[in-house]
Amino acid sequence: MIVDFRLPHLGDGINSADVVKVLVKEGDQIKIDQVVVEIETDKATVEVPSDVAGTVKKVLVKEGKKANVGETLIEIEVSGQQLAESASEIGSVKEQKTEIRNKESEVVASPSTTNDKSPMTKHYEFKIPALGENITTVSVSKVLVKPGDKVTIDQIVLEIETDKATVEVPTEVGGVVKSVKIKEGEKAAIGQVVLVIETSETGAVKSEPVKSEMPTQPRVASSKTEAIQQTGPSEIDLTHHMPKAVIVPKDISKVVVPAAPSVRGFSREIGVDIHQVRGTGPHGRISFDDVKSYAKKLNQQIQSGALVSGSFGVTKETLPDFAKWGGIDRQPMSNIRRKTAEHLAYSWTTIPHVTQFDKADITELENLRKQFGKKVDDAGGKLTITAVLLKVIASALKVFPQFSSSVDMEKSEIVYKKYYNIGVAVDTDRGLLVPVIRDVDKKNIIQISIELAEASKKARDKKLSLEEMQGGCFTISNLGGIGGTYFTPIVNSPEVAILGVSKSSFEPVYVDGKPALSADRLEPRLMMPLSLSYDHRIIDGADGIRFLRWVVNALENPFLLSLEG
Numbered sequence: 001m002i003v004d005f006r007l008p009h010l011g012d013g014i015n016s017a018d019v020v021k022v023l024v025k026e027g028d029q030i031k032i033d034q035v036v037v038e039i040e041t042d043k044a045t046v047e048v049p050s051d052v053a054g055t056v057k058k059v060l061v062k063e064g065k066k067a068n069v070g071e072t073l074i075e076i077e078v079s080g081q082q083l084a085e086s087a088s089e090i091g092s093v094k095e096q097k098t099e100i101r102n103k104e105s106e107v108v109a110s111p112s113t114t115n116d117k118s119p120m121t122k123h124y125e126f127k128i129p130a131l132g133e134n135i136t137t138v139s140v141s142k143v144l145v146k147p148g149d150k151v152t153i154d155q156i157v158l159e160i161e162t163d164k165a166t167v168e169v170p171t172e173v174g175g176v177v178k179s180v181k182i183k184e185g186e187k188a189a190i191g192q193v194v195l196v197i198e199t200s201e202t203g204a205v206k207s208e209p210v211k212s213e214m215p216t217q218p219r220v221a222s223s224k225t226e227a228i229q230q231t232g233p234s235e236i237d238l239t240h241h242m243p244k245a246v247i248v249p250k251d252i253s254k255v256v257v258p259a260a261p262s263v264r265g266f267s268r269e270i271g272v273d274i275h276q277v278r279g280t281g282p283h284g285r286i287s288f289d290d291v292k293s294y295a296k297k298l299n300q301q302i303q304s305g306a307l308v309s310g311s312f313g314v315t316k317e318t319l320p321d322f323a324k325w326g327g328i329d330r331q332p333m334s335n336i337r338r339k340t341a342e343h344l345a346y347s348w349t350t351i352p353h354v355t356q357f358d359k360a361d362i363t364e365l366e367n368l369r370k371q372f373g374k375k376v377d378d379a380g381g382k383l384t385i386t387a388v389l390l391k392v393i394a395s396a397l398k399v400f401p402q403f404s405s406s407v408d409m410e411k412s413e414i415v416y417k418k419y420y421n422i423g424v425a426v427d428t429d430r431g432l433l434v435p436v437i438r439d440v441d442k443k444n445i446i447q448i449s450i451e452l453a454e455a456s457k458k459a460r461d462k463k464l465s466l467e468e469m470q471g472g473c474f475t476i477s478n479l480g481g482i483g484g485t486y487f488t489p490i491v492n493s494p495e496v497a498i499l500g501v502s503k504s505s506f507e508p509v510y511v512d513g514k515p516a517l518s519a520d521r522l523e524p525r526l527m528m529p530l531s532l533s534y535d536h537r538i539i540d541g542a543d544g545i546r547f548l549r550w551v552v553n554a555l556e557n558p559f560l561l562s563l564e565g
Contacts (some may be wrong), residue, residue, distance in 0.1 A: 003052055005074040007067045009275065010041055010466070016068045017041045018335060019061050024074065028056045037061070037073055041335060045462050054078035124173045126195035128160065128188045135162055137187050145195070149177045154260055157195060160188070168283065175199030259286035267291045272298075278410065336431035347493040352536040355488040358548050360555040362504060363526045368558070381449030385501070385528070386424060386478045390448050392554045393474055393499065394420040394440040395561050400547045404473040406494040407538050414538060423472035423492065424452060426459040427482075433459040434492065436472040480504060480528070489533050496538050499551070500531035528555070 010017060021038040024030060035047045036056075058075040061067055128138060142159035145151060151171050158169040175197040182194040258279060259267075263286055267274040270291070277294045279286035322328045333341070362385070369383050376383035397404040397420055406415040420441040423434040435455035440448060458464045475492045478501040489500040509525040532548045539547075554560045 001078055002057060003054065003076045003078045004072045005036065005050060005052075005076055007039070007069050007071050007073055008048065009069055010039075010046070014041050014069070016066050017046075019063055019065050019067055019073070020045065022059060022061065022063055022073075024056050024059065026056050026059055030054060030056060030076065039067070040462075041339075041466070046465075050074075050076065052076060052078050121198060121200050123178065124175065124197045124199045125193045126157065126171060126197055128190050128192050128194060129169065130190055135190065137189050138162055138167075139187050140182050140184055140194070143180060143182065143184050145177045145180065147177050147179055151175060151177060151197065171195075171197065173197055173199045258284055263288055263291060270295055334430055336428075336433070340431055343493070344490050347490050351491050351493060351496075353488070353491060353533055354536045354539075354541060354544060355531055355533040356541070356544050356548055357486050357532075358530050358545075358552050359527045360530060360552040361509065361525050362528045362555055365555055365558065366504075366526050376446050376449045379446050379450060381446060381451075381453045383445070383449050384452070385480065385504075386476060387445055387449040387452050388555070389476055389478070389499070389501065389551075390422050390424070390437055390440050390452065391443075391445050392551055392561065393422055393476065395554065396547060396550050397474060398441070399550060400543065402538055402543065403497045403534070403547055405496055405538060407496065407535065409537075417473050419471075419473065421471050421473050423469075423475040423495075424455070425475060425477040426456050428460050430462070433464060433469065434472065434475060435459055435464055435468050436470065438471065474498070476501065486529050486531050489531060491533055491535055496535035497547075498533050500533070502529040502531070504528040 007017065017039040018041075019037060020040045022036070023038065024036045030036060030050050031053050032051065033049045036050050037048050039046050039048060054076040056074060057077045059073075060075065061071075061073045067073060138160040139162075140158060141161050143157075144159070145157045151157060152174045153172065154170045155174075156168045157171050157177075160167050160169060176199075178196045178198045180195055182188055182192075188194055258281075259274060259277075264274055266288060267277070272291055272295050274286060274291065277286050277290050278284070279290055281287055281290075365385075365388065369385070369388070373383045381387070401416055402414075404417050404420065406417070408415055419439065421436050421438045422440050423436045426433050426435060435458065437448060437451055437455065443451070455464070455468070458468070472492070472495060474495060475489075475498040477489045477498060479487065480501050480503045483503045485502050487500050487502065489498045491498050504526050506524045507527045508522040509527070511521050511523055530548060530551065532544060532551075534544050550560075
């Protein structure tokens with residue numbers, strides 16, 4: 001059978017990627033998890049592995065070409081045995097209907113013949129689903145069924161806990177619970193069988209299994225196929241209407257959509273990316289009405305001209321023919337430059353910006369930086385003003401929580417974040433990248449310096465992953481190494497504030513801030529210009545200057561970090 005290897009979902013708002021390398025050719029034998037293509041988005045280079053083993057039948061994409069999410073890149077010939085082996089090794093449910101030709105009964109995941117003489121009755125092994133990268137075990141907090149209970153498709157049967165979330169897990173089949181193999185409070189491994197459900201043809205697996213819901217973050221559907229046992233020589237068809245199977249490679253965004261299979265199918269039918277839809281149900285579960293509402297709003301925006309391709313609300317304007325005035329040279333935008341342009345246009349259009357300016361006397365701080373710089377160098381980092389600012393900003397965000405929030409205009413709510421992840425804008429030869437330093441409040445300045453140096457190097461070496469550029473609460477943009485005095489940085493939506501730092505210089509300053517009768521009272525002090533831009537929907541001018549003055553005082557009096565931070 002032929003399997004389509006498609007470009008996977010790469011994250012919210014990413015619809016295409018450049019194919020940098022194609023690592024296989026027609027006729028090659030490939031294994032599971034073998035990297036077959038290398039792609040580049042606007043922010044990262046990603047290696048994409050195959051989820052099946054087989055023979056490369058056809059390569060449909062060329063290096064240097066752009067591919068859309070969901071587009072078929074490679075056709076792989078997979079035998080029935082290879083498909084079964086691939087599915088068994090992967091051990092997670094594929095989000096499409098399995099159908100055995102020439103057989104009326106529907107095949108369920110991990111079926112086993114029961115003692116019942118009826119050929120229509122099967123045992124379904126309910127397993128702990130894959131919940132994300134690096135999550136290998138979970139704690140079972142609640143078992144909501146017992147032997148003998150009847151369950152229906154999409155019924156919640158377990159509550160499990162990871163280190164970050166409580167997850168409700170629904171069943172993909174209807175039937176009768178035969179046995180429960182786990183107790184509340186016990187730990188279970190991903191893929192471990194915890195329930196056995198007796199099911200019949202009428203209670204077979206739905207065409208697209210519901211994945212467990214993780215309320216604290218967007219979730220991603222498993223992209224690998226669970227074991228399928230054939231009872232005869234029939235060919236397995238993983239699509240309902242197409243003659244060949246489609247297996248999507250690993251979903252790089254690690255986002256599981258909390259929606260019923262029928263809702264996801266409806267979303268695809270009307271051309272809506274369900275990852276963009278906001279769910280109004282429990283734990284953000286997406287309903288038919290949510291999809292319809294999103295589609296209606298999108299259509300209204302298009303009809304009203306509010307959405308112009310690539311402009312996010314900026315009216316499109318035709319450029320003149322520049323060539324009639326002289327020679328020109330047109331160069332395509334890099335992915336990073338294009339995405340930066342789109343995101344900043346969106347931020348500037350949707351956020352009412354205010355920028356306030358101040359100066360910090362960092363004379364003593366600079367002396368301390370030079371004094372302890374060698375110690376940080378020996379630890380593998382570099383003691384920079386940016387590293388110190390990260391610690392200062394983390395403390396300031398605790399004092400002024402509105403600066404670590406986001407505005408949800410659709411729900412008329414303010415989202416206050418209880419974590420302190422700070423982005424740092426890094427200038428690269430491909431454009432501006434913003435790696436995020438996580439949990440800054442829990443790290444000392446040496447640790448921050450080391451992590452910042454590593455993140456900056458990865459940004460310049462094209463090694464940053466998408467995850468390493470997500471989850472920020474606040475951003476720092478330091479142009480001091482280049483020059484300038486002040487500038488107006490644009491807030492990095494959905495954040496509400498950004499701090500711009502310019503080049504420090506010595507200025508004559510009165511001692512104790514008081515003018516004296518003699519010019520001898522003037523001293524040269526190293527002054528650092530600061531520019532704070534913020535979202536005026538949530539931050540008022542008075543709060544803005546209070547925040548900026550707190551930062552200035554902390555830089556001038558480092559003890560303030562211990563006193564108030």
